[in-house]
Amino acid sequence: MRPANVVPTRRSRARAVGLAALGIAGAAGAITLWWRWLARRRHHWSTALAEAIPVNSAYWREQRAGPGELLYVAVGDSAAQGIGASRPGHSYVGFIARTMAAASARRVRTVNLGISGATLRIALDDELPVLARLRPDVLTVCIGANDIADFDPARFDREVRELLAALPDHAIVADLPSFYFPPAQAKVRAANRLLRAAAAERGLTVVPLFARTNRQGMWGVTTQFAGDLFHPNDRGYRIWADVFRPAVEARLEQLDGASREPARLPPLP
Incomplete structure (x- = not known):
């Protein structure tokens, strides 16, 4: 039993x-x-943000036509255009332009060459020819994030070198922002190594956008992105602008000259 x-x-x-x-x-x-x-959710927000592209483009065309004593030019993609922000002027480009005006007490004419969806190749073909006709007092360059989806290290290295070779010596270049999650994050790190090596050979200033955004971690993912979880929101763009701040401040000091009191950028609005 x-x-x-x-x-x-x-x-x-x-x-x-x-x-x-x-x-x-x-x-x-x-x-x-x-x-x-x-x-x-991402599909909904991607569609909604796509509808903002012509609105933002029209806004920056108006800014480009305005007067100004300082010329600020931005090379970039949809982040420069401010896709994901509550309004076009809340892109990092808009924040930089306003703080430049406040610091220098001079009107700033902003020429935003950013194109939504731009890759390095698009920037080379469509943005640099316009830049060649301009003499910017301040130039920021933030491009390459759209190359990560189809990342080819050899092509990226070739195109980023071609881009940097065409920039003036005072250009302020950002490395790529953090993508937070693998496998894209590994590609971003590889791309940034190539970008920084090429910039070092040219002696260009590179601001640490990757380090600053990566440090935000999951808190940043949940609070600093638009609904598509790709483009920054207003908070995110303020952080991007703040990354550029020291280099922009240094450039304004160069423009002011050694005999004048150095300009200091006020806190971001």
């Missing part, structure tokens, strides 16, 4: 295994639902 406790023990084990399987299945189902929700 079997001990009385043998059958219940086997049943208990079977029940535990069944409950564990149900738990795993439930968790997998919840994750699947979450990813579907996230995909729908």
Whole structure:
């Protein structure tokens, strides 16, 4: 005769295994639902933000036509255009232009050459020819994030060198921002090594956009991005502008000359 406790023990084990399987299945189902929700959310926001592209472009065309004693030019992509911000002027370009005006007490004419979706190749073909006709007092360059989706190290190195070779010596270049999650993050790190090496050979200033954004971590992901989880929001763009601040401040000091009191940028609005 079997001990009385043998059958219940086997049943208990079977029940535990069944409950564990149900738990795993439930968790997998919840994750699947979450990813579907996230995909729908990103699609919704991507569509909504795409509708902002012509609005932002029109805004920057107006800024370009305005008067100014200082000429600020930006080479970039949709981040320069301010996609994801509550308004076009809340891109990092807008924040930099306003703080320049406040610091120098001079009107700043802003020429934003950024093109939404621009890669290095697009910047070379469409933005640099316009830049060649300008003599900016301050020039910021933030481009290359759109090259990460189809990252080719040899092509990136070739094109970033071609881009940097065409810039004036006072250009302020940002490395690529953090993408936070693998495998894109590994590509960004590789791209930044190439960018920094090319900039060092030219003697160009590189501001640490990657280090600053990466330091924000998951808190930054949840508070500093627009709904598509790719473009920054107003908070994110303020951080981007703040990364440029020391180099822009140094450039304004050069423009002011050694005999004048150095200009100091006020806190971001």
